[in-house]
Amino acid sequence: MITSASNMQMKNLVRLQKKGRARREQDVFVVEGMKMYREAPREFIEKVYISKSFSEKAEAGELLGGRNVEVVDDRVFQSISDTKTPQGILAVIRRQHYTLEQVVGGEKPLVLVLENIQDPGNLGTILRTGEGAGVTGIVMSADTVDIYNPKTIRSTMGSVYRMPFCYAEDMDQVMRNLKQKGISVYAAHLKGSADYDAVDYRGSCGFLIGNEGSGLSERLAAQADGYIRIPMCGEVESLNAAVASAVLMYEAFRQRKS
Structure with a gap:
């Protein structure tokens, strides 16, 4: 479990939330919440982060089965979220490109x-x-x-x-x-x-x-x-x-x- 906001992954998530340049350079973006995660094309999901409290819910296992998931301390999860009341799930998604x-x-x-x-x-x-x-x-x-x-x-x-x-x-x-x-x-x-x-x-x-x-x-x-x-x-x-x-x-x- 990630317990520090100084963790490199956490720092990168904050950059992706705040900086368009970081999103362009890494060719990814961040989504938050159940709906945005459920509707994301499976093949475009790079990584999933969930809060400790969300990981303890019965639906977590069913929803995240087989995924590359990191569990994050609730306090740290709050610091990487762009919302005031995060739902406890956040995903990094590969950007789609259209001509x-x-x-x-x-x-x-x-x-x-x-x-x-x-x-x-x-x-x-x-x-x-x-x-x-x-x-x-x-x-x-x-x-x-x-x-x-x-x-x-x-x-x-x-x-x-x-x-x-x-x-x-x-x-x-x-x-x-x-x-x-x-x-x-x-x-x-x-x-x-x-x-x-x-x-x-x-x-x-x-x-x-x-x-x-x-x-x-x-x-x-x-x-x-x-x-x-x-x-x-x-x-x-x-x-x-x-x-x-x-x-x-x-x-x-x-x-x-x-």
């Missing part, structure tokens, strides 16, 4: 293109909602928050394992790629001339979603096939990025299933 072709390919794709999203919770919620709404892939600009940030991972509720995604250095190339594939892309924009539910999304299409504070850059928005808007009452100008994404994704979902 742009995998993310935007397929038959009749529905794609999200995210530019400079900065809030980890927003990004995680977008992934989770995207899976629910039938989105086939998500492309993110290089300056978007790290998808493997612990807060993002928790917000995905497991969707990070199943939703194809990639980061792109050259968003102009992404747009050219989408157009070459016949994917119509609509920018969620305050200058939108059409209400979001007045456009046909039954074919191959995608949505551009911009930064929480400043929206889409003019350069990227100008490459869209059209600007769409979500009507607002009162003095509200715009919705939270995750909420706006959900509205658009579920309108496409509604149209496609009818």
